[in-house]
């Protein structure tokens with residue numbers, strides 16, 4: 001079972017987390033799946049909805065710039 005930590009905040013992913021649905025999954029170009037913890041999922045939801053990559057398992061993204069004010 002994949003219990004790698006969240007790539008965004010390094011929160012450990014326990015077997016209980018892996019059995020639940022709280023963590024979101026991101027399918028990588030190489031076919032692997034990166035799991036994002038619930039906290040980061042909520043924080044990155046706009047990226048997910050925009051079909052943008054949220055995180056990379058090998059190269060964590062730099063801190064995101066704030067969205068420009070409307």
Ligand SMILES: [Zn+2]
Pocket residue numbers: 006007008009010011036037038039040041
């Ligand atoms: Zn996280």
